Amino acid sequence: MPLKAVLFDMDGVIVDTEPLHRKAYFKTFNDLGIDVSEDLYTSFTGASTKRVCDTLIETFNLKQTFEEIAETKRNYFKEYFYHDGDFDLITGVKDLILHYYDNGIKLILASSATMTTINMVFEKFELEPYFMGKISGADLKESKPHPEVFLLAAGMAGEPVENCMVIEDSTNGILAAHRAEIFCAAYRSAHSKNQDYTLADTVVSDYSDLEIDKISQYFD
Known part of the structure; x- marks a missing residue:
């Protein structure tokens, strides 16, 4: 055939797009004032944004909602997507x-x-x-x-x-x-x-x- x-x-x-997601997530972690270890970040591989945000809220006892964290991350991702010279x-x-x-x-x-x-x-x-x-x-x-x-x-x-x-x-x-x-x-x-x-x-x-x-x- x-x-x-x-x-x-x-x-x-x-x-x-993985390097862009990584940069966007770590910029978001920085904004949230949390220290996410490599091990924790690696555990997010393949997970939905919602699952990642829910895990962060639970682990670091954050006051922000899933939507607020996801929006911050999405905006950073778009910024890198259109302006990162390596992409x-x-x-x-x-x-x-x-x-x-x-x-x-x-x-x-x-x-x-x-x-x-x-x-x-x-x-x-x-x-x-x-x-x-x-x-x-x-x-x-x-x-x-x-x-x-x-x-x-x-x-x-x-x-x-x-x-x-x-x-x-x-x-x-x-x-x-x-x-x-x-x-x-x-x-x-x-x-x-x-x-x-x-x-x-x-x-x-x-x-x-x-x-x-x-x-x-x-x-x-």
Whole structure:
């Protein structure tokens, strides 16, 4: 079955927003006058903003509401998003997106990020013309490693799962693709830490390795 659609995760695959979130959170901690240890911050990985704020309120006995803390953090994040000189697309991903697009491959974004963040990324880096659809896991009942987001993305592309490929970088995302029975290419970046690639069908560190002629043997 030939490759017809590629389902992209966003964070860690198209952009790496983690350093921006980190800067925004630590600026917020500073404003709140609290000292958050590395261990506590690490425990927030993958957690929703609400869960992080609720934990901070409980741990440090804060008077602020979840909404107030989240608003402060969101404003710092936006500031870094638009003005941090180090923030850019992950090396090689724009070329890969153009390569698929030029070869008639349907592209769907299937990310756990909020649609607000997805739209900010698409606008900043002018990705909108190349994707036929975007799905935010934040709008779904189930989140990765549940396969729902990728099954919906395949449906949005109008292709059976065997004609699709997922590009992921996280343990949960790879597991979600595996459960959806969709071929999964794992991207191992310099930022990838403690992720499990065991269930990925192929692992690359350079996006040029995912060009159609180099992966065609998987889709004969």
